[in-house]
Amino acid sequence: MLSFRRKAMNAVMLSLTGVCTLVAVGVLLFILGYLFIHGGISLTWDFFTQLPKPVGEPGGGMANALLGSAKLLMIAMLIGVPIGFLGGVYLAEFGGSSFSFVVRYTTDLLNGVPSIVIGIFAYTLLVLPQKHFSTLSGGLALGVMMIPIAIRSSEDFLRAVPLSLREGSMALGASKARSILTVVIPAAKSGLITGIMLNLARVAGETAPLLFTSFSNRFWSPGWEQPTAALPVMIYTYAISPYADWHQQAWSAGFVLLMLVLAINITARAILSKGGHVAR
Amino acid sequence: MSPMQAPIPQPKPEETMKGFTLPRESINESKKVLAVTPKLCATNLNFYYGSFQALHGISMQVYENRVTAFIGPSGCGKSTFLRTLNRMYETIRSSRVEGEVQLDGEDIFKLEVSALRRRVGMVFQRPNPFPKSIFDNIAYGPRINGSIGASGIKDHVEQSLRRAALWDEVKDKLHASAYGLSGGQQQRLCIARALAVNPEVLLLDEPCSALDPIATAKIEDLIFQLKDSCTIVIVTHNMQQAARVADYTGFFLMGKLVEFDNTTVIFKNPARKETEDYITGRFG
Numbered sequence: 001m002l003s004f005r006r007k008a009m010n011a012v013m014l015s016l017t018g019v020c021t022l023v024a025v026g027v028l029l030f031i032l033g034y035l036f037i038h039g040g041i042s043l044t045w046d047f048f049t050q051l052p053k054p055v056g057e058p059g060g061g062m063a064n065a066l067l068g069s070a071k072l073l074m075i076a077m078l079i080g081v082p083i084g085f086l087g088g089v090y091l092a093e094f095g096g097s098s099f100s101f102v103v104r105y106t107t108d109l110l111n112g113v114p115s116i117v118i119g120i121f122a123y124t125l126l127v128l129p130q131k132h133f134s135t136l137s138g139g140l141a142l143g144v145m146m147i148p149i150a151i152r153s154s155e156d157f158l159r160a161v162p163l164s165l166r167e168g169s170m171a172l173g174a175s176k177a178r179s180i181l182t183v184v185i186p187a188a189k190s191g192l193i194t195g196i197m198l199n200l201a202r203v204a205g206e207t208a209p210l211l212f213t214s215f216s217n218r219f220w221s222p223g224w225e226q227p228t229a230a231l232p233v234m235i236y237t238y239a240i241s242p243y244a245d246w247h248q249q250a251w252s253a254g255f256v257l258l259m260l261v262l263a264i265n266i267t268a269r270a271i272l273s274k275g276g277h278v279a280r
Numbered sequence: 281m282s283p284m285q286a287p288i289p290q291p292k293p294e295e296t297m298k299g300f301t302l303p304r305e306s307i308n309e310s311k312k313v314l315a316v317t318p319k320l321c322a323t324n325l326n327f328y329y330g331s332f333q334a335l336h337g338i339s340m341q342v343y344e345n346r347v348t349a350f351i352g353p354s355g356c357g358k359s360t361f362l363r364t365l366n367r368m369y370e371t372i373r374s375s376r377v378e379g380e381v382q383l384d385g386e387d388i389f390k391l392e393v394s395a396l397r398r399r400v401g402m403v404f405q406r407p408n409p410f411p412k413s414i415f416d417n418i419a420y421g422p423r424i425n426g427s428i429g430a431s432g433i434k435d436h437v438e439q440s441l442r443r444a445a446l447w448d449e450v451k452d453k454l455h456a457s458a459y460g461l462s463g464g465q466q467q468r469l470c471i472a473r474a475l476a477v478n479p480e481v482l483l484l485d486e487p488c489s490a491l492d493p494i495a496t497a498k499i500e501d502l503i504f505q506l507k508d509s510c511t512i513v514i515v516t517h518n519m520q521q522a523a524r525v526a527d528y529t530g531f532f533l534m535g536k537l538v539e540f541d542n543t544t545v546i547f548k549n550p551a552r553k554e555t556e557d558y559i560t561g562r563f564g
Contacts, residue, residue, distance in 0.1 A: 162408070164404060164406060164408035165408055165410060165411075166371070167368065167371065167402075167404060167408070168404065168408040168409075168410065168470070168473075169410070169420065169424075170368070170371065170397065171366065171368060171397055171401065171402040171404075171474070172397065172398070172401070172420060172421040172424065172425075172473065172474065172477055173394040173395070173397040173398035173421065173424065173425055173477060174394065174424045175394055178424055182420070182424065183410050183420075186411070186412070187410070187411045
């Protein structure tokens, strides 16, 4: 009798966990499928090469938003990666215990700051003094968003390098800095690159910090100092518009964005699994 | 306690490996005539991890071109002592050392640390090759120290691998990852890597504890060969190993150097009861 109860319990719990797993996977598959049906099928080459058309005119694309997103992500990387990476090196290799604790704590807090607040930060820092929206301010907002995760992922991957490797190089007469540069960082390289890419994939879809920094643009952005279109903001603008063909464009943009993020993710994981033989 | 009381154990000729070119007998003959010279000299060395004292007043000498072994139970301080000899303990925060260690009469605590570690190399318990090619592992030391120009590095890598008796096994795959080697080969690679900076002293911290008996035998053969060009200090858990390879043996217990003498004396006729108890397996 007892064994029957135990077996029944096992069956119930097993199916419960299984169902929940299926739900989690199902949501992603549903989103993928839905986006494909609504956006992927009607995706044309024009989407990647044409500027948006005025309301009422059929066709057009979002080439300016694609380029805009690329520019924003480039600025974000130039800001977020060096600060995050070097901060991670400091925490993993040099940090004293109490100061490191404070740094880790604040980066975790920064990570929890709502993205729109980060947008306000960039707005106050760049947009207000300059009195106009700009690509730079949008990139800054995304860059600041990258910092906490860049710090923590760099720290984690550097820490995962065994102590024995550091000792090995220092026993050969290498200074600490030298052994970090020539042994530790190369050993953690694939992890570090993966961390950056996943981070990039995460901020690529951010909309809120861009709304009042890079704003948007119906045309090609004239320069780094000027507002630019970005894919997530375009999705937002097109989706809340009252026009059916704009909705269609928003679906396509959503599909493209998701595919880009997925591609970055998959590449990052491929890099990690290829170079992951260091940890022992 | 004087190390000169008993004859220095000599390796038997058949123990030399094939391919070894130096005339061993003549070198050993000349060494017999020359008195042993101290290479490293520790005086009243105390060591602390925070408030815990790990070493108590260690005074001893390591002799040039001889193999010195440290034995003792786990946690007795033998590895800690080894790590003071090239100041590797400095990577541990809150560690502190008192007393004096001299290398050829120079205070090692006043030397620049990287200069000291170039002269006193170290091989660790577990093989720790870098995630690089075999070639780059060996070339690492000479490269960071800038001691050998880019043109000479190839020959130097070959020479170092030959000294570690690894050349024949890896000469066709120098640019393959060092992780593809077996554990024993990796450890000999680490020895070759240490030899590549031409150290005067080589510290071996339980170099065979992660290896099988065949790989262990190869490392022991290697130690015999190397002592002609290097002073060797080895920490080992394996007493037979100490008896096989060492000219001198020190027995550590609870952070103290209980006894230090010629290996034959330590194993056949130890002066202290603790040493005898440990050697005969009554504890430890």
